[in-house]
Amino acid sequence: MSSNIKVVTRHGNSLKDKLYLPAIYDGVKVTFKHLFDNVTDMNAIDTLEYPEEQPTDITSRYRGLHRLTHRADDTIACVACFMCATACPSNCIFIEAVDREDGVDEKMPKSFFIDTLECVFCGYCVEACPCDAIRMDTGIFSLTGNSREDFVMGKEQLLSHKGAFGEEVSCART
Amino acid sequence: MSTFSIVVAVVSLILGALLALLTIPVLVWLERRIASLIQDRLGPNRTNIFGFRLGGVVQSFADVVKLLLKEEYYPSHINMGRWLFMLAPVITFVAALLAFMVIPFADTLMINGEALRVQALPVGFSLLWYLAIGAIGVLGVIFGGWLSHNKYALLGAARAGSMVISYELALGLSALAFVVTYDSVDFNAMVQWQSGVFWGVVPAWGILVQPVAAIILIVALFAETNRNPFTVAEGESEIVAGYMTEHTAMKFAMYFMGEYVAMNTASAVIITMIFGGYQLPWVSTETMLTHFSTFALALMVAIPLVVAVLIRWMRKNNTVRPTVSTDGGRGFETKVLSIALVVMTLFLEAVLLYLGFFAENLVANTIAVALFQVAVFVVKLMLFNIFFIIIRWTVPRFRYDQVQHLGWYYLLPLSLFNLLVTAIIVVGVTS
Structure with a gap:
C-alpha cells in the first residue's frame, strides 16, 4: 500500500x-x-426591519438604478453614440439622436428610454459609455410602480437622478 | 341525566372542538415563528387587525382567507373520481379531529355523587378509539394520492401507506405495554394511575415507569404524523409535495391543517399516556380538593408572577430597535394587552380568594380544580407541540429506506421485547 x-x-x-x-x-x-x-x-x-429600516451597506460599486450625468455647465453629457444600446444584452435602451444646437458638442439624444423591466442591471452600458454619461451609482435598489409604463425611464427622469457617492458630473465630458 | 351532566358534556365537547381547531392557526404560526427564531430570523410578525398583531398570529387567518379565495383547480384527467378527490383531504382532517375527541382534559368530576367525564367523547375505550380512528387518516392520503394520477402523488401515497403499516405495529405494541402497566385502555384511568408516585418521591409518569416504550411511542407517533425526521409521504427533493401535489386551494389547506391537527392529537396522546396528562406531578385531584385553600393560595401567588413575567417580556420584546422610525402600534398593543392581563389576574385572584377562604362549596371547588387541570393540560400540550416543532427544525430527514429499516429492524423487536419484559414484571408483581 x-x-x-x-x-x-x-x-x-x-x-x-x-x-x-x-x-x-x-x-x-x-x-x-x-x-x-x-x-x-x-x-x-x-x-433589517426593512421598510422602516433602510440598508446602510450599499457600496459605491453597487449597481443601482441608472442615471444620465451632466457636464459642468449642467447640460447632458450624453452624445448619443449608441454604444450603450449596442452593448446592452437585453436591448432595453432606446435612443433617438438629434443635432446639438448649443455648440457644446455635435450630437445629443432627443429621447433616451431605459425599460427597467427588461434591464438585467449588468452594468455593460456603464462600461461601454465613452463619455461617462450613463452611470448606475444612484444607490436606488427598489423600484416600484403601478403600471408597466412607470418602469420605462425617460431622459428627464434619468437626468434627475442624483449620484449617491459624491461624483455628480461626468468625468469624461466636462 | 341531571343539568350538571348535560352542561359538563356540552362544555367538554366545545372544549375539545376549540382545542383541536383553534390550535391550528396557533400551531402554523408557532411553526413559522420558532423556525425563524431558531434560524436567527424574525418570521411573520406584521399582519395585524387594528394594530393588534399578537406576535403575528393574525398571519394564519390571513393565510386561510387567501387559500379560501384561491382558484379551485382540478386536473382534467381525474374525471369520475372528483368527489373522492375532494373527499380525501376531508377524511384526513376529520380522522385527526375525531381522534382528538377522546383526550380527557380534566379529572372525572364528582358532582352530587355523579361521575362526569371531562372528555369530548366520554368513552372508556379511548386508546382503542384513538388507534382505530387515527389510522383511518391515512386513507385520505392514499385516496388523494391515487386519484391524482400523478407519479409523485402515487409514490407519496404508497409511502404513506407503507409507513402506517410499519409504524402502526411499533405504536400498537408500545401502547400495549402501557395498557399492561396501567391495566386499562381508558386515557382517564391512565392519567389517574400516573398521578401517584413510586419509590416514595418519583412521579409515576409513563416516561419514568416505561422509558423504552415511551421513546418508541414518541418515535412512532412522530412517524405517524408525518413530521420530521420521518417525512416520507412528501419530500421536496424526491417527490415534490407527495400525495398533495395536485391538490389546490382549500383542498390543500385541509391536508395542511389535518397535519397540524394530527400533530396536536399526537402531542395530546403522548402527554396523556406518558407525561401525566392534566395532572401536575405529586399533586393529585384529591390532594387539591382536600387542601383547597392551600391550593388557592399557591395559585394566587403563581398567577401574578407568571403575568408579571409575561408583561415584562412583552414590554421588552414587543418593541422595535431605536433605529426604526415607527413601532407600528406595538406600544399601544402592549399597553392594552397589559391592562387586559392585569384585569384578568385581579378577577382570578378575587374568585380564588372567595372560593378558597370564604365559600365552603365542594361543587365550586371541584369545578375550579377541573379548570386548573384544563389549563395545565393546555400548557403541557403547547410545550409538547413546541417540542415537535423544535425537532423538525433540528433533525435532518431520514431517507425512505432508513425509515423502514428503523421501523422493522429496531422499533418492532424492541417493542416486542419490552412488552414481554413488562408482562413478566406485571405478572410477578401482582401474583
Missing part, C-alpha cells in the same frame, strides 16, 4: 452514534439555545 493513501476513519458505527438519540439531544441543545436567546431578546436579532 502506498504511503500516499490516507485512510479516513468512518464515523457512525459506535453504539452512541447508532442510538441516534444523543445526536438529537446535541442538536436540540444548539437549536434551543438559539430559540431561547432570540425569544428573550428579539431586538438583538441581526435582521
Whole structure:
C-alpha cells in the first residue's frame, strides 16, 4: 500500500452514534439555545426591519438604478453614440439622436428610454459609455410602480437622478 | 341525566372542538415563528387587525382567507373520481379531529355523587378509539394520492401507506405495554394511575415507569404524523409535495391543517399516556380538593408572577430597535394587552380568594380544580407541540429506506421485547 493513501476513519458505527438519540439531544441543545436567546431578546436579532429600516451597506460599486450625468455647465453629457444600446444584452435602451444646437458638442439624444423591466442591471452600458454619461451609482435598489409604463425611464427622469457617492458630473465630458 | 351532566358534556365537547381547531392557526404560526427564531430570523410578525398583531398570529387567518379565495383547480384527467378527490383531504382532517375527541382534559368530576367525564367523547375505550380512528387518516392520503394520477402523488401515497403499516405495529405494541402497566385502555384511568408516585418521591409518569416504550411511542407517533425526521409521504427533493401535489386551494389547506391537527392529537396522546396528562406531578385531584385553600393560595401567588413575567417580556420584546422610525402600534398593543392581563389576574385572584377562604362549596371547588387541570393540560400540550416543532427544525430527514429499516429492524423487536419484559414484571408483581 502506498504511503500516499490516507485512510479516513468512518464515523457512525459506535453504539452512541447508532442510538441516534444523543445526536438529537446535541442538536436540540444548539437549536434551543438559539430559540431561547432570540425569544428573550428579539431586538438583538441581526435582521433589517426593512421598510422602516433602510440598508446602510450599499457600496459605491453597487449597481443601482441608472442615471444620465451632466457636464459642468449642467447640460447632458450624453452624445448619443449608441454604444450603450449596442452593448446592452437585453436591448432595453432606446435612443433617438438629434443635432446639438448649443455648440457644446455635435450630437445629443432627443429621447433616451431605459425599460427597467427588461434591464438585467449588468452594468455593460456603464462600461461601454465613452463619455461617462450613463452611470448606475444612484444607490436606488427598489423600484416600484403601478403600471408597466412607470418602469420605462425617460431622459428627464434619468437626468434627475442624483449620484449617491459624491461624483455628480461626468468625468469624461466636462 | 341531571343539568350538571348535560352542561359538563356540552362544555367538554366545545372544549375539545376549540382545542383541536383553534390550535391550528396557533400551531402554523408557532411553526413559522420558532423556525425563524431558531434560524436567527424574525418570521411573520406584521399582519395585524387594528394594530393588534399578537406576535403575528393574525398571519394564519390571513393565510386561510387567501387559500379560501384561491382558484379551485382540478386536473382534467381525474374525471369520475372528483368527489373522492375532494373527499380525501376531508377524511384526513376529520380522522385527526375525531381522534382528538377522546383526550380527557380534566379529572372525572364528582358532582352530587355523579361521575362526569371531562372528555369530548366520554368513552372508556379511548386508546382503542384513538388507534382505530387515527389510522383511518391515512386513507385520505392514499385516496388523494391515487386519484391524482400523478407519479409523485402515487409514490407519496404508497409511502404513506407503507409507513402506517410499519409504524402502526411499533405504536400498537408500545401502547400495549402501557395498557399492561396501567391495566386499562381508558386515557382517564391512565392519567389517574400516573398521578401517584413510586419509590416514595418519583412521579409515576409513563416516561419514568416505561422509558423504552415511551421513546418508541414518541418515535412512532412522530412517524405517524408525518413530521420530521420521518417525512416520507412528501419530500421536496424526491417527490415534490407527495400525495398533495395536485391538490389546490382549500383542498390543500385541509391536508395542511389535518397535519397540524394530527400533530396536536399526537402531542395530546403522548402527554396523556406518558407525561401525566392534566395532572401536575405529586399533586393529585384529591390532594387539591382536600387542601383547597392551600391550593388557592399557591395559585394566587403563581398567577401574578407568571403575568408579571409575561408583561415584562412583552414590554421588552414587543418593541422595535431605536433605529426604526415607527413601532407600528406595538406600544399601544402592549399597553392594552397589559391592562387586559392585569384585569384578568385581579378577577382570578378575587374568585380564588372567595372560593378558597370564604365559600365552603365542594361543587365550586371541584369545578375550579377541573379548570386548573384544563389549563395545565393546555400548557403541557403547547410545550409538547413546541417540542415537535423544535425537532423538525433540528433533525435532518431520514431517507425512505432508513425509515423502514428503523421501523422493522429496531422499533418492532424492541417493542416486542419490552412488552414481554413488562408482562413478566406485571405478572410477578401482582401474583
